[in-house]
Amino acid sequence: MNYEIKQQDKFKFIEEGEGEPLLLLHGLFGALSNFRDLIEHFRQRYKVVVPMLPLFDLDIFHTSVGGLEKYVQKFIEARGYTGIHLLGNSLGGHVALVHILKHPEKIKSLILTGSSGLFENGMGDSYPKRGDYEYIKKKTQLTFYDPNTATKELVDEVFEITNNRIKVIKIIALAKSAIRNNLGEELNQIKQPTLLIWGNNDTITPPFVGKEFNRLIPNSELHFVDKCGHAPMMEVPAEFNQILDGFLNKLSVAPQP
Numbered sequence: 001m002n003y004e005i006k007q008q009d010k011f012k013f014i015e016e017g018e019g020e021p022l023l024l025l026h027g028l029f030g031a032l033s034n035f036r037d038l039i040e041h042f043r044q045r046y047k048v049v050v051p052m053l054p055l056f057d058l059d060i061f062h063t064s065v066g067g068l069e070k071y072v073q074k075f076i077e078a079r080g081y082t083g084i085h086l087l088g089n090s091l092g093g094h095v096a097l098v099h100i101l102k103h104p105e106k107i108k109s110l111i112l113t114g115s116s117g118l119f120e121n122g123m124g125d126s127y128p129k130r131g132d133y134e135y136i137k138k139k140t141q142l143t144f145y146d147p148n149t150a151t152k153e154l155v156d157e158v159f160e161i162t163n164n165r166i167k168v169i170k171i172i173a174l175a176k177s178a179i180r181n182n183l184g185e186e187l188n189q190i191k192q193p194t195l196l197i198w199g200n201n202d203t204i205t206p207p208f209v210g211k212e213f214n215r216l217i218p219n220s221e222l223h224f225v226d227k228c229g230h231a232p233m234m235e236v237p238a239e240f241n242q243i244l245d246g247f248l249n250k251l252s253v254a255p256q257p
Contacts, residue, residue: 003016003032003039005052008078008079009078011051011052011074011075011078011079012051012052013049013050013051013052013075013079014032014039014048014049014050015047015048015049016039016043016047016048017042017043017044017045017046017047017048018046018047019045019046019047020046020047020083020084020085020108021046021047021049021081021082021083021084021085022042022046022047022048022049022084022085022087022248023049023050023051023076023081023084023085023086023087024038024039024048024049024050024087024088024089024092025051025053025072025086025087025088025089025092025093025095025096026050026053026089026090026092027088027089027090027091027092027093027114027231028055028090028091028171028174028175029140029143029157029158029161030053030089030090030091030092031154031157032050033153033154033234034089034231034233034234035050035233037233037234037237037238037240037241038233038237038240038241038244041237041241041245042241042244046085046248049079049081051071051072051075053068053071053072053092053095054068054071055068055170055171055174056161056166056167056170058071058170060169060170060173063170063173063174063177064173064174064177064181065091065094065095065098065174065177065178065181066098066177066181068091068095068174069095069098069099069102072095072096072099073099073102073103076103076106081106082106083106083108084106084107084108085108085109085111085248085251086099086100086107086109086110086111087110087111087112087113087244088111088112088113088115089113089114089115089231089233090114090115090116090120090204090205090230090231091116091174091178092115093112093113093114093115093116093117094115094116094117094178094181094183096110096112096115097110097112097115097117097183097187097190098181098183100190100192101183101186101189101190104190104191104192107192108192108251109192109193109194109195109247109248109251110190110192110193110194110195110217111194111195111196111197111244111247112194112195112196112197112213113196113197113198113231113232113233113240114198114199114202114204114205114229114230114231114232115205115209115213116178116205117178117181117182117183117187117213118182118183118184118205118209118212118213118216119205119206119209119212120178120179120204120205120209121203121204121205121206131163133155133159136155136158136159136162137150137155137159139158140154140155140158142203142204142229143204143229143230143231144229144230144231144234144235145199145201145227145228145229145235146227146229146235149229149231149234149235184212184216187213187216187217188216188217188218190217190218190219190220191218191219192219193219193220193247193251194217194219194220194221195220195221195223195243195244195247196210196213196214196217196220196221196222196223197223197225197232197233197240197243197244198210198222198223198224198225198232199224199225199228199229199230199231199232199235199236200224200225200226200227200228201226201227201228201229202228202229202230203229203230204229204230205230207224210222210224221247223243225239225240225243
């Protein structure tokens with residue numbers, strides 16, 4: 001299903017359904033296709049929102065986790081969302097963490113999957129020669145337990161990004177910013193109920209990272225998914241949606257403080 005991309009001021013986003021906002025933040029090579037099954041499932045009961053993060057549109061000084069968080073904060077203000085269930089994958093999880101630490105007041109719950117913020121393996125030790133399609137294909141496949149999840153469409157998207165010199169410079173800037181911006185000391189300040197969904201076969205943010213988030217975030221629960229890599233909502237969407245459903249249902253019946 002194709003979703004209408006809406007625009008308000010400088011913000012481009014998808015907004016489907018009605019109810020409490022479920023706001024999804026994609027990762028460094030993320031695209032709308034990452035969330036297709038999630039959007040379809042939850043738009044029946046929630047207002048599912050996916051802002052297009054300006055990974056390649058910020059000036060180089062603001063191409064950072066902090067710069068993306070400021071963009072998300074302005075987007076939330078512009079749209080007037082409150083009581084948000086904030087979900088982030090990979091770099092999007094990192095942005096969600098920085099946001100909830102700076103602006104907790106409008107966030108009702110936090111959901112992280114394969115999030116950076118503590119530890120992550122990047123694209124590897126070396127950056128590819130521009131134009132090396134096979135290298136990009138192999139690296140994209142490493143995101144998943146099942147390499148076939150890396151469709152030609154997805155590999156083509158990543159290849160297009162890595163074949164653009166300016167975009168590569170910005171990817172490196174974002175990756176370095178994520179590594180520098182370690183949140184280990186601050187995670188105990190998060191008060192909202194937090195759901196961690198982790199692939200048992202994630203090689204980018206391995207399972208020990210999920211365990212460490214679980215240890216450091218006070219009101220958190222951790223679910224591991226077998227035969228799954230760095231993007232559970234793409235690779236095992238039915239299981240991901242079931243875990244998220246259970247978490248959100250508990251919140252809807254819990255007495256509000």
